[in-house]
Amino acid sequence: MTRKIQDVGRVVNTHGLRGELKIECWCDGPGFMANFDKLIIDGETYVLNGFRAHKNMALVTLDGVDGIDKARALKGLVAQADVSGVELPEDRWFVQDLIGLVVVDDQTGYTIGKLEDVLKQPAHDVYAVRDLTGAERLIPAVDAFVKSVDMDARVMRVALIEGM
Secondary structure (H helix, E strand, C coil), rough: CCCCEEEEEEEEEEEEECHHHHEECCCCCCCHHHCCCCCCCCEEEEEEEEEEEEEEEEEEECCCCCCCHHHHHCCCCCEEEEEECCCCCCCCCCCHHHHHCEEEECCCCCEEEEEEEEEEECCCEEEEEEEECCCCCEEEEECCCEEEECCCCCCEEECCCCCC
């Protein structure tokens, strides 16, 4: 099995004085981080010693990050993990895999643009799609709008409503 390294979150802050990190999760939620025994931050691999969910964040302790100064040095950096052994439910994808999909209007077949970002919102994610003119269009990541995703063809079909 080949390694598949994915971005799984960003270190947004420290927590306490003993080196615990607060990570904003770019996956289904903070509990998803419990799937990993190692995290890669700034090219260095750390063994995950502890994990707990706190609100919408993951609080983690890493081997070798044993104080506030070492934890502060990681603030703002992206955390990655080897996700090759992680089984996702059907119709679920890693954010990194969605970036770059061609977004097409399901009714007309018209190409709307490319998916550039997945915005985490309290109720649901929102897809940021950039069209050929450079304008951004926001599409809620819910079944009412997202009709299908074909990862092999790299196409997402969406239903738009007036004003989108």
